[in-house]
Amino acid sequence: MHNGSCLCGAVAFTIDGNLSPPSVCHCGQCRKQSGHVWASTWTDQNNLNFTANDTLQWFCASDSARRGFCNACGSFLFWQHNDEDTISISMGALSAPTGLMLSKHIFVADKGDYYDITDDLPQRAH
Known part of the structure; x- marks a missing residue:
């Protein structure tokens, strides 16, 4: 079980399930x-359950995905592809x-x- 929140705490969540190895997007x-x-x-x-989400807002950044953020403190929290059942978490x-x-x-x-x-991690062009 993992817990998370935005900077001000108005969006808070738990994750009850496996998390992928993290990546860095450039x-x-x-x-x-x-x-x-x-x-x-x-x-x-x-696997994602919200304990607070009154200030969670979604921005459609493209035709294929949306980005979730707290409209009170501005924390960028989630990315979700429209055609997938997964969600990326900051x-x-x-x-x-x-x-x-x-x-x-x-x-x-x-x-x-x-x-x-400058690290030795694998790099994908896209």
């Missing part, structure tokens, strides 16, 4: 919404200890020009 949308890169894990959406929203370790970098072809990736 795409332009994640960088713009998070302020840098976005580290996330994913699980089956049925690693920063999870309470420690998570027991997880970063596994890869994705969308590195879109990474910002202001930083280098």
Whole structure:
């Protein structure tokens, strides 16, 4: 069981199920919404249960996915593809200890020009 919340606590949740090894996304949308890169894990959406979600708002960032955030504090919490039964959860929203370790970098072809990736994790162009 994992717990998580936004910065102000108005969106809070539990995850009762397995979480994927986290990845770091370098795409332009994640960088713009998070302020840098976005580290996330994913699980089956049925594993996610909200204990508070009055301020949860969804933004359709593209025709294929939506992004969930708290409209009170602005925390970027979720990413969900329209055609999948999984949901990505921000690693920063999870309470420690998570027991997880970063596994890869994705969308590195879109990474910002202001930083280098200096670890030895696998990198996917898209």
